[in-house]
Each structure stands twice: as structure tokens, then as C-alpha cells.
Amino acid sequence: MPRYKLIYFNARGRGEVARMLFAEAGVDYEDERIERSEWPVLKSKMPYGQLPVLEVDGVQIAQSTAIFRYLAREFGYAGKTSIDQALADMFVCSCDDLVKPLIDIYRCKDEKTKEEMKQNFLDETAPLYLSKFEEALVLNNGYLVGDSLTWADLVLISTMPWVEKMVPPETLAPFPKIKDHKVRIESLPKIASWIEKRPKTDM
Numbered sequence: 001m002p003r004y005k006l007i008y009f010n011a012r013g014r015g016e017v018a019r020m021l022f023a024e025a026g027v028d029y030e031d032e033r034i035e036r037s038e039w040p041v042l043k044s045k046m047p048y049g050q051l052p053v054l055e056v057d058g059v060q061i062a063q064s065t066a067i068f069r070y071l072a073r074e075f076g077y078a079g080k081t082s083i084d085q086a087l088a089d090m091f092v093c094s095c096d097d098l099v100k101p102l103i104d105i106y107r108c109k110d111e112k113t114k115e116e117m118k119q120n121f122l123d124e125t126a127p128l129y130l131s132k133f134e135e136a137l138v139l140n141n142g143y144l145v146g147d148s149l150t151w152a153d154l155v156l157i158s159t160m161p162w163v164e165k166m167v168p169p170e171t172l173a174p175f176p177k178i179k180d181h182k183v184r185i186e187s188l189p190k191i192a193s194w195i196e197k198r199p200k201t202d203m
């Protein structure tokens with residue numbers, strides 16, 4: 001087994017799916033959490049000047065999605081067939097598409113534009129993506145892909161808290177399976193045990 005070190009800030013953010021994959025697979029790794037004060041010096045040593053970075057026997061892999069996909073493949077959570085792997089990738093990309101507008105809304109300085117963006121998210125973006133996730137969860141008995149856990153499930157449960165910050169409960173009401181899914185995945189014994197013991201952080 002290679003020596004793994006995950007370098008990220010002391011936050012769940014873009015690091016948590018990797019940590020959950022290590023937990024679920026029962027694989028040892030170093031969970032290095034960088035203090036903001038250490039970051040300026042460390043930044044220049046990272047491939048793209050950003051975190052997370054996964055070191056595998058000293059080889060640095062940057063970009064959260066590349067890290068998650070690599071770990072998912074190594075540990076058997078990428079999807080059982082090529083089609084399932086493509087579907088898992090599709091749902092991961094969809095989670096990304098769902099979060100991107102939220103970041104744009106958060107950053108928008110003009111109040112009127114911000115309101116319009118929010119409304120568009122509530123009327124169009126959220127229902128489109130959430131209905132696709134819901135449909136897949138119904139079809140696959142509670143998993144996004146196939147009949148078992150894939151990294152797409154972990155990406156979805158990490159995405160939903162961001163969506164819930166913006167979307168009122170009535171918008172989420174037609175998607176009960178998405179809510180159940182998060183509860184169920186977070187109750188898987190190894191994931192639940194990681195959630196219990198992980199450092200408590202705001203994000």
C-alpha cells in the first residue's frame with residue numbers, strides 16, 4: 001500500500017470526499033491540515049498553488065476531482081463497469097454545475113443581479129439537477145449509480161449542505177430521496193465513525 005498524505009486546510013471543503021474515501025476503504029493516510037499562517041510559504045511548493053494536494057509516495061496530485069477519482073479507482077468506488085464509471089463522473093460534474101452558480105451568487109456585488117441569479121437558481125438550476133439526482137436514487141435503490149456506493153454519492157452528500165444554504169425547504173420537498181440518501185450514506189458505519197471523530201469545522 002502506498003504512503004498517502006492529504007494536504008488541505010482545516011476544513012471539510014474540497015478535501016472531505018477524499019477523507020471519506022479513506023475512511024470507507026479503511027486505508028491509513030496522513031490528514032495534514034494547514035493553518036492559514038503556514039499557507040504563504042507552502043503555496044509555492046504546491047503544483048497549482050492551491051489545495052487539496054494528495055501525495056502518493058511523494059508524488060503530488062492536485063485538483064480535488066482528480067484526487068477523488070484516483071482514490072475512488074484505487075479503493076473500488078469508481079463504479080463497477082465503464083458505463084457506471086461514466087455515470088459516476090456525470091453526477092460528479094453535475095454536482096459541480098450545481099455549486100458553481102452558488103459561488104457566483106455569493107461573490108456577486110450588485111444586489112439586483114444577485115437577486116436575479118438567486119431566482120434563476122431556484123427556478124431552473126436547482127430543480128433540473130435535483131430531479132436528475134432524485135430520479136437516479138429511485139432507479140438505483142438509494143445509490144446514484146449501480147447497486148453500491150460510488151464516489152458520486154460522497155460528492156453529492158458534500159454538495160447538498162451548500163445547496164441547502166440557498167434553497168428553501170419547499171424547493172427541496174419534491175426530492176425526499178436526496179434527503180434520505182445523505183442520512184443513509186452518513187450512517188454507513190465507517191463514514192459515521194469518521195464523522196464522529198473528525199475535527200469539527202464550520203465548512
Ligand SMILES: N[C@@H](CCC(=O)N[C@@H](CS)C(=O)NCC(=O)O)C(=O)O
Nearest residue numbers: 013014049050051052062063064065
Ligand atoms: N480546482 C481546484 C480549486 C482548488 C481551490 O480553489 N483551493 C482553494 C481552497 S478550497 C485554495 O487553495 N485557496 C488558497 C489559494 O488559492 O491561495 C480543486 O478543485 O482542487
